[in-house]
Amino acid sequence: MAAEVDPAEVQTEQEEDVEVIPLTVEFSGGLEMLFADKKVHAIGLPAKTPDGKASNIAFLVDQVCEHLMEDDRKELFIQDDSVRPGILVLINDADWELEGEEKYEVKKGDKIMFVSTLHGG
Amino acid sequence: MFFAGFDEKIANLQAQIHTHETQLNSLKRQLATVEFEAAQSSIQQRPPTYPSTSSASHTAYENHDPHDMSFGFPEDWQAETLAALSASNPPALQRWPLGKEEYKRYGRQLIMPEVGLKGQLALKASKVLIVGAGGLGCPAAAYLAGAGVGTLGLVDGDTVEESNLHRQIMHGTGRVGMGKVNSAIVGLTSLNPNVKYVPHRAHLTAESSLDIVDQYDLVLDCTDNPASRYLISDTCVLLSKPLVSASALRTDGQLMVLNNPPRPPGDSSGGPCYRCVFPKPPPPESVTSCGEGGILGPVVGVMGVLQALEAIKIISSGSLKLGTSDKEMKNHTNGNSAKDSTAQPPSLLMFSAFSPQPFRTIRLRSRKLSCPACSAQATITSETLLSGSLDYVQFCGTTHPVQILNAKERISATEYAAVREEEVVLKEMSFAQPPGHVLVDVREKVQWELAALDGAINIPFSKIASTKVPIKADEMGSKTPNRVGVESEAFWLQELRSLPTDQTMFVVCRLGNDSQLAVRKFKELGLDHDGTRAIKDIQNGLLAWRRDVDTDFPDY
Numbered sequence: 001m002a003a004e005v006d007p008a009e010v011q012t013e014q015e016e017d018v019e020v021i022p023l024t025v026e027f028s029g030g031l032e033m034l035f036a037d038k039k040v041h042a043i044g045l046p047a048k049t050p051d052g053k054a055s056n057i058a059f060l061v062d063q064v065c066e067h068l069m070e071d072d073r074k075e076l077f078i079q080d081d082s083v084r085p086g087i088l089v090l091i092n093d094a095d096w097e098l099e100g101e102e103k104y105e106v107k108k109g110d111k112i113m114f115v116s117t118l119h120g121g
Numbered sequence: 122m123f124f125a126g127f128d129e130k131i132a133n134l135q136a137q138i139h140t141h142e143t144q145l146n147s148l149k150r151q152l153a154t155v156e157f158e159a160a161q162s163s164i165q166q167r168p169p170t171y172p173s174t175s176s177a178s179h180t181a182y183e184n185h186d187p188h189d190m191s192f193g194f195p196e197d198w199q200a201e202t203l204a205a206l207s208a209s210n211p212p213a214l215q216r217w218p219l220g221k222e223e224y225k226r227y228g229r230q231l232i233m234p235e236v237g238l239k240g241q242l243a244l245k246a247s248k249v250l251i252v253g254a255g256g257l258g259c260p261a262a263a264y265l266a267g268a269g270v271g272t273l274g275l276v277d278g279d280t281v282e283e284s285n286l287h288r289q290i291m292h293g294t295g296r297v298g299m300g301k302v303n304s305a306i307v308g309l310t311s312l313n314p315n316v317k318y319v320p321h322r323a324h325l326t327a328e329s330s331l332d333i334v335d336q337y338d339l340v341l342d343c344t345d346n347p348a349s350r351y352l353i354s355d356t357c358v359l360l361s362k363p364l365v366s367a368s369a370l371r372t373d374g375q376l377m378v379l380n381n382p383p384r385p386p387g388d389s390s391g392g393p394c395y396r397c398v399f400p401k402p403p404p405p406e407s408v409t410s411c412g413e414g415g416i417l418g419p420v421v422g423v424m425g426v427l428q429a430l431e432a433i434k435i436i437s438s439g440s441l442k443l444g445t446s447d448k449e450m451k452n453h454t455n456g457n458s459a460k461d462s463t464a465q466p467p468s469l470l471m472f473s474a475f476s477p478q479p480f481r482t483i484r485l486r487s488r489k490l491s492c493p494a495c496s497a498q499a500t501i502t503s504e505t506l507l508s509g510s511l512d513y514v515q516f517c518g519t520t521h522p523v524q525i526l527n528a529k530e531r532i533s534a535t536e537y538a539a540v541r542e543e544e545v546v547l548k549e550m551s552f553a554q555p556p557g558h559v560l561v562d563v564r565e566k567v568q569w570e571l572a573a574l575d576g577a578i579n580i581p582f583s584k585i586a587s588t589k590v591p592i593k594a595d596e597m598g599s600k601t602p603n604r605v606g607v608e609s610e611a612f613w614l615q616e617l618r619s620l621p622t623d624q625t626m627f628v629v630c631r632l633g634n635d636s637q638l639a640v641r642k643f644k645e646l647g648l649d650h651d652g653t654r655a656i657k658d659i660q661n662g663l664l665a666w667r668r669d670v671d672t673d674f675p676d677y
Contacts, residue, residue, distance in 0.1 A: 028473065029373055030409065033583065039476070070587045076407050086347075086403025088469070094484040095398075113483075115471065117399060120370040120411040121257040121345040121421065 020044035021055065021108050025064060029116035031087065034071040041068060045106060057089065058082075058102040060112060077114075088115045128298065132280075133322075136303030140310050140318070147314040218242060223315070227269050240437030241269065247436045247443050248272035250334060252325055252353055253343035254301040255279075256416060257367050259291040260425035261341050261432075266309045268433055272317045273309070274337055277301040278324040288418035325349060327506050327513060330356040338443050339435060341428050342366040345410060347402045348513040354379060354395030355511075358495045359503055361385055363441070365431045366395065367424040370414050374424035374472040377485070378431050380495070382440065382464045387497035389488050393467050397489040405518040420474050427470070440464065523634040525641055532657045534665035537627060556623040563630045563639045564663075572675045574629070574666070580613045582635040588614060590645045617648055626656040633661040 025041045032039045049059045065078055076084070082102065083089055089096040090113040091104055106112070217224070218238060223245075230236045236244075249270050251258045254277040266273055279301050281292045291308035292301065302320045309318055321333055325344075334340060334356045342353045342364060350366065357364040363381040367374065377398065384391025411421075435441060467485040494501045505511055532540075540558060547555045560577040562569055569579040588611050610618075617626075626648070630636040640658045643649065649656050659665070667674040 028471065029375070030370065030414070036587075071583075072586055072589055075404070079404065084404060084407065085401035086399065086407060088398070088483075090483050093481070095486045097486040098484065115375075115469075115483075116407070117403065118368040118370040118373060118375050119345060119347055119350070119403075119408050120414070120416055121253055121255055121343050121368055 019047035021047050021106055021110075023060070023106060023109070024111045025060075025068070026111065026113040027115075028113065029118055031077065031114050031116045034069055034073070034077055036070045043068065054105045056102060056106065057091070057096065057104050057112070060106060061102075083114065086117050088117065089113070090115060129300065132299040133303060136299060136307055139307050143307075143310045143314055219245075223269065226313075226315075230268065236433075236437050239439060243436050243439055243441075243443065244269050244433070245271045247339065247441070248274065248337040249339050249341065249432055249436075250274040250276065250337035251341045251343055252276045252349065253345065254289070254291070254305045255285065255343065255345065256288040256369065256411065256418070256421035257343035257425040257428060258341070259289045259305060260422045261343055261429045262305060262309055263291060263312060264426055264429035265432060266313045266316045266318075268429070269313065270316060270432075270436070272319060272337070274319040274321060274333070275302045275305055276321040276323075276325050276333065277305075278322060284412075288416060288421050290418075290422070325352060327352060327509055327511055331360065331503055331506060334360055334362060338362065338441050339432055340364050341432060343425065343428065346517070347408060348517040350395055351402065351516065352513045355494050355501050355506065357383070358386060358394050358499075359501070359506065363392070363435055364395075365428045365435075367428045369416060369421035369424045369472075370409060370411060372417055372420055372474040374420055374427075376424055376427050376431070376470040376472070377468070378435070378465070379467075381435065386495045386499040389490075391488055391495060392464060393486060393488045394492065394495045396494045397487075397492050398469075398485055400489070400492075402517040405520045408520075417474065420472070423472060423474075427472075435464075522632075523637045526637050526658055530640060530657055531637075531660050532627065533660050534662075534669045537659050538666075538670045540625075540627075556621065558625045558627060559620055561617070561626060561628045561639070563628060563635050568631065568677075571677055574663075577629070578616075580617070580639075582630065582639060584611065584613055585639050585642055588642075588646070590642070614646060614648075617643070622650050622654045624654070626654060627659055628656065629659040629666070630662045632664050633658070636662055 021044065023043055023045055025043055027035050027039055027041075035041065043064075045055050045060055045063060047055055049055055053059075061078070061083055065074060069077065077087070078084060089101075090111075091099045092111050093113075096102075096104065219227075219241060223241070224231065227236075227241055231238065231241055247270050249265055249272070251262050251265075251273065254262065254275050258275070258277070262273060262275065277300070281289070281297050281299055281301055281304050283294075283297050285292060285301075286294060286297075289301075291305040292299075293304070293308065296304040296307065300322050302322050306318045306320060309316070319336075323329070325333065330352055334353075340353060340357050340362050342350055344350060344353065345368075350368075354364060354366070356362075357380050361380075361383040363383045364379040365376075366379055367376045369375075377395075379392060379398075380394050381392040382390065436443075467487060468482050469485055471481045471483065473479055473481075488495050490496055491498060493499055501511065544555050544557060560574060562573055562577040562579050563582040563585060564579070565581045565583060566579060569581075573579065620626075626643070628636040628639050628643070630639070636658045640656050643656050648654065661668075663674060667676060
């Protein structure tokens with residue numbers, strides 16, 4: 001788990017004039033334990049990625065992992081540079097596969113939810 | 122093993138005896154009713170000598186109602202006359218589509234347009250399979266039995282344990298140790314003896330699933346692990362059976378109706394399967410069981426009840442071709458199989474008991490074009506399933522007990538008990554003041570409060586796991602310092618750092634996995650003072666303590 005802190009640096013440097021998209025990020029199905037036991041987080045995501053592209057879900061996941069996650073066990077959220085299997089990503093209450101998955105460009109007020117599947121019965 | 126075999130046989134026989142006795146009682150009651158009615162009928166044919174007990178059913182002779190239009194003719198005679206007049210009338214024994222007892226028993230749902238006579242007949246003709254007779258399966262089975270499905274199959278290889286009873290409501294204290302399927306059938310038979318219960322007393326396997334599922338019209342996945350969920354979904358796709366899948370943990374539940382409408386692989390109008398929604402299984406270390414994570418009874422109960430509800434909706438809508446695996450096709454639904462419009466768009470219902478918005482529904486994708494189970498490119502077939510080439514357990518992976526420490530970093534519960542004993546003795550002798558030790562219990566606070574060892578301090582593992590190890594200066598190089606590094610240290614860490622360094626530190630947890638991870642982390646955080654302080658894990662934790670040292674320590 002090397003510390004890839006570059007995005008953070010970029011974010012702080014540009015904090016003054018950077019355009020930010022307000023979003024709601026929600027964790028459920030036990031994932032909230034990785035995020036200080038808090039289910040709903042209101043965040044501001046930079047509108048552009050460091051290389052100038054419109055912010056999409058992939059960038060959001062990256063940022064969430066870097067700045068929102070309190071737990072050291074990143075592998076419980078990310079595997080192979082993407083959200084790990086068994087987590088559903090929902091964009092405004094719809095499966096992200098209906099919206100373009102990682103490439104979906106986030107909009108103001110979007111509600112992005114990460115749901116871990118349950119298996120108990 | 123030898124005795125276990127006997128126990129199993131005894132439990133099986135007890136369950137069978139109980140089931141048969143209940144059925145026998147029900148038959149006796151039915152016989153008594155019929156005999157009584159027959160007696161009434163013969164009495165009525167010999168008027169006017171009737172006993173005073175005849176108040177039960179045929180009232181034609183009693184209480185000559187001024188509005189009685191039968192003019193004293195017994196009902197049976199009227200019926201016979203009518204039957205003679207109209208040859209198309211059903212025979213007297215089958216006058217109504219349902220039995221007299223059925224009208225009574227199902228009356229409250231029969232009068233609802235959502236069920237009605239047609240729905241009830243569909244329920245009666247339906248065969249439902251419940252895989253898993255636990256927290257989901259018990260309430261689901263209870264409501265389906267109550268609603269009057271014709272056949273209810275139950276699959277489970279487990280036996281009833283005391284820790285099941287708070288949520289698995291078809292079992293009972295007196296049936297602890299009995300097979301879950303047998304135990305549930307005892308409870309279900311007492312609830313509704315008119316349903317045919319079929320026991321399948323083993324866990325579903327790739328070899329057995331096709332044969333079993335084929336005997337049913339609809340399947341409820343009430344299991345507790347990903348491997349079973351993939352197997353059940355694949356089987357349902359291959360046999361075109363709709364699947365109602367649910368799961369629960371702690372205070373949350375999830376519900377999906379899959380493969381509905383149940384079209385063959387390659388037909389994109391069919392509902393998505395479990396693999397469409399979850400193409401890859403979750404890493405095994407992320408899968409938490411109810412035994413590890415906990416479960417609130419009503420939470421899993423709600424999910425099981427919802428499964429029964431979805432099953433009733435599908436069956437009573439008449440969209441299923443019931444009994445299609447039988448040679449003769451029963452068609453209670455007027456052949457109207459095009460009524461798949463009743464199938465709602467695929468969705469996932471999420472229940473979160475402690476949320477201000479406890480029920481939420483999210484839209485799911487439709488069938489995945491590259492799905493290995495339900496697409497035109499499907500690679501999962503009956504043959505691959507039966508050949509055993511699909512290893513579901515391997516596909517989903519298994520967790521192994523944590524084993525990251527070397528022998529020197531570990532101590533058995535018995536050895537640790539000796540350490541405690543020796544300290545007490547030394548203190549009593551008072552000529553040597555031992556440095557003592559520190560015992561860190563890393564269970565979560567809620568478990569720590571249940572019971573703990575004297576003198577232990579509690580640092581929950583979640584706090585330890587969320588504490589980042591600062592990057593050492595020489596490793597930092599040109600990189601920006603980790604922001605956590607500049608923050609003040611966690612309170613628990615400061616507390617441990619303040620302890621005398623000549624005290625050995627022992628770490629304990631419930632089973633002995635988290636404690637090893639904690640030992641490793643403590644060392645990374647420098648609590649071992651470069652090896653001058655020993656930090657040791659108590660092997661198998663409080664499980665071993667209870668087993669080998671103090672049998673009174675609570676088992677939860």
